[in-house]
Structures are given as structure tokens and as C-alpha cells.
Amino acid sequence: MSITVVIPTYNEAENMPKLLPAILQVPLPDMSILVVDDNSPDGTGTLVEEMEADYPGRITVHHRKGKLGLGTAYLEGYRIALGSGSDYILQMDADFSHPPENIPDLFAKLQEGFDLAVGSRYVPGGSVDVNWPLWRKSLSRFGSFYARTILGMNVRDLTGAFRLWRREALARIPLDRVVSVGYTFQVEMIYLAHKLGLKIGETPIYFADRKWGTSKMSFAIQVEAAIRTWQLLWRHRDL
Numbered sequence: 001m002s003i004t005v006v007i008p009t010y011n012e013a014e015n016m017p018k019l020l021p022a023i024l025q026v027p028l029p030d031m032s033i034l035v036v037d038d039n040s041p042d043g044t045g046t047l048v049e050e051m052e053a054d055y056p057g058r059i060t061v062h063h064r065k066g067k068l069g070l071g072t073a074y075l076e077g078y079r080i081a082l083g084s085g086s087d088y089i090l091q092m093d094a095d096f097s098h099p100p101e102n103i104p105d106l107f108a109k110l111q112e113g114f115d116l117a118v119g120s121r122y123v124p125g126g127s128v129d130v131n132w133p134l135w136r137k138s139l140s141r142f143g144s145f146y147a148r149t150i151l152g153m154n155v156r157d158l159t160g161a162f163r164l165w166r167r168e169a170l171a172r173i174p175l176d177r178v179v180s181v182g183y184t185f186q187v188e189m190i191y192l193a194h195k196l197g198l199k200i201g202e203t204p205i206y207f208a209d210r211k212w213g214t215s216k217m218s219f220a221i222q223v224e225a226a227i228r229t230w231q232l233l234w235r236h237r238d239l
Contacts, residue, residue, distance in 0.1 A: 001029055001030055001087050001088070002030040002031075002032070002085070002086045002087050002088070003028060003030065003031040003032070003086065003087065003088040003089075003090055003107075003164075004031075004032055004033075004034055004080075004081035004084060004086040004088070004089050004090070005023055005031065005032070005033045005034065005090045005091075005092065006034050006036065006074060006077035006078065006080075006081055006089060006090065006091045006092075007019075007033065007034070007035050007036070007077075007091075007092060007093070007094050008035075008036045008037075008038070008070055008073035008074060008077065008094070009035055009036065009037045009038070009040060009044045009045070009048075009094045010037070010038045010040050010044070010067055011040045011041060011042045011044060012040065012042075012044045012094040012095065013040065013042040013043055013044045013047050015094050015095055015096060016035070016044060016047055016048055016051065016094070017047070017051070018096070019094060019096060019100070020033055020035075020048070020051060020055070020059060021055075022100045023100045023103070024055060024058055024059075025100070026100055026101070026103045026104065027104065028103065028104060028107060031058075032057065032058045032059070032060070033058065033059045033060070034060050034061075034062060034077055034080060034081060035048045035059070035060070035061045035062065035094075036061075036062045036064065036073040036074070036076055036077045037061055037062070037063055037064065038064050038066060038067045038068055038073060039063065039064060039065060039066050039067070045061050045063050048061040049061050062076065062077070062080060064076070068181075069181035069182060070181065070182055070183075070185055071178065071179075071180050071181040071182065071184075071185035071188075072181060074091060074185060074189075075175055075178060077091070078170060078175060079175065082167065082170065082171060086167060087166075087167050088107070088110070088164055088165065088166060088167060089164070089165045089167065089170050090103065090106070090163070090164045090165075091161055091162070091163050091164075091165075092161065092162050092163075093161055093162070096208065097207050097208055097209065098119060098161070098162035098205065098207075099205060099206065099208070102119055102162070102203070102205050103164075105117075105119075105203045105205075106118075106119060106162070106163075106164035106203060107164060108203075109164070109201040109202075109203050110164060110166055110201075112201065113199060114166075114199045114200060114201035115165070115166050115168070115169035115193070115198040115199045115200070116163060116164070116165055116166070116169055116190070116193050116198055116199070116200045116201070117163065117164045117200075117201050117202075117203060118155065118157055118160060118162070118163050118190070118200060118201070118202045118203070119157075119160060119162030119163070119202075119203060119204075119205040120156050120157035120160060120202035120203065120204055120205065121140070121141075121144075121157050121160060121204075121205065121207045122141060122144055122156040122157045123156050123157070123202045123203070123204050124204065125204030126157070126202075126204035126205055126206070126207075127204075127206050127207070128140055128206075128207045129207060129208050129209040131209065132209065140159075143159050143226075144156065144157050144158050144159050144160075146226060146229070147159065147187050147229050150229050150230060150233065151187070151191050151194070151229065151232065151233065153190075153191070153194050155190060155194070155200050155202065156202055157202060158186065158187050158190050158191075159183070159186050159187060160186065160207070161186050162205060163186075163190075169193065169198050172196055172198070173189065173192050173193065173196070174192070177235075177236075178192070179235065180228060180232075184228040184229060184232070187229055187232065188232055191232055191236065192236060192239070195236055195239040196239065
């Protein structure tokens with residue numbers, strides 16, 4: 001059994017020395033990390049490259065020429081992981097909002113027969129940062145409710161990026177037709193999984209706000225995602 005953890009990065013140098021060892025300490029066998037770095041000005045890619053020597057065969061960095069978007073970073077990471085023969089592909093953010101200690105919970109979900117396990121903020125037991133103001137909590141919950149209502153899905157958390165794919169399931173996704181680059185990428189991927197009849201399970205997580213670095217999320221990004229969600233209905237109507 002092998003698991004590849006795909007982590008896209010852009011200016012996450014503060015998090016890498018803390019996050020990567022925490023992931024590798026998770027008690028699951030044969031787990032490696034693939035960092036897909038968009039030529040971070042803060043030297044994230046170079047830092048991870050230096051960490052490779054301390055964790056031979058367990059940490060790899062894939063350098064890209066510039067900031068090409070979250071969606072394309074994940075797609076490149078997926079293809080590399082699938083090409084390496086990994087049995088499972090885990091995706092997660094680089095800012096500690098996805099707790100490494102919940103990785104075994106995602107794996108347990110796949111052992112129940114699901115094709116895709118989602119770390120969910122909105123199932124019983126899940127929650128978001130206690131310090132978020134009420135408006136931010138409401139906006140976060142509404143974003144997922146909005147997407148699942150439009151797309152006709154019963155998954156509670158469509159926008160979260162903490163997901164574990166069974167290899168065979170991810171290989172069924174037609175990655176060449178995925179067009180979303182930013183926030184909508186997560187919605188498009190899980191919608192494709194739904195359209196193809198994959199079994200999607202959710203396990204609760206506590207989604208903490210980042211401790212280090214700067215968030216890339218903005219209100220403008222969320223507005224764009226709201227519009228693009230409608231476009232997914234048309235684009236994938238043939239599936």
C-alpha cells in the first residue's frame with residue numbers, strides 16, 4: 001500500500017518545516033509527499049528541495065515556472081502520483097487547516113468501501129475555526145450549500161480540499177476536461193466523481209485558520225466560484 005500526498009504551494013516557506021514532518025509521522029505505511037510549487041518568491045520550492053535530503057524517497061518537489069493556478073497544480077500532482085503507481089492519492093492544503101492527525105480517518109473511510117473520502121467541516125462533529133466571525137462562518141457554510149443545491153448532490157462539503165482518493169477512482173476522472181483553475185476546482189472534481197457514480201464518504205474535521213503565511217482566499221474569488229458553479233452543469237451535462 002502506498003499513499004502520495006499532493007500539496008500545492010505558493011509562498012508557504014513558513015509552514016513546510018512544520019507540516020511535512022507532521023504528515024510523515026502519521027502511522028500509515030509507505031506514505032510520501034509531493035509538493036507542487038509555483039515558483040514561490042519566498043523560496044518554498046528551494047526549502048522543500050533541501051528537506052528531501054533529510055527524508056530520502058519520502059519528500060519530492062515538483063517545480064513549476066510561475067503561479068499557474070491551484071487547479072493545474074493539483075492536476076499535475078495527480079498525474080505524477082498516478083504515474084508513480086500510488087494506491088491512494090491524498091490532497092491537502094499547506095497551511096495546517098487540514099489536520100494531519102485526521103489522515104487515518106480518511107483512510108478508514110475508504111476501507112468502508114468509499115472511492116473518495118472527504119474531510120468535512122459540515123457533517124456532525126465537523127466545524128470551522130472558533131475564532132472566525134459569524135459572517136465568515138455563515139459564508140463558508142453557504143458556499144457549500146449553494147454548490148450542492150445547484151449540482152444536486154448530497155455531499156455536505158463540496159469546497160474543501162482535504163480528500164483521499166482511491167487510485168482507481170481518480171484514474172476514472174477525465175482530468176483533461178477539468179477547466180477550473182481556482183476555488184471552483186474542488187467543486188468540479190467532486191461533481192465529476194458524483195456524475196461518474198463514485199461513492200463519496202465524509203468524515204468530520206476541525207478546520208483551523210492558518211497560523212503562518214497569508215491566505216489566498218478573497219471575496220472576489222468566492223463570487224467567481226458562485227458563477228462558475230452554474231457553468232459546471234452545462235460543461236458536464238453529457239456525463
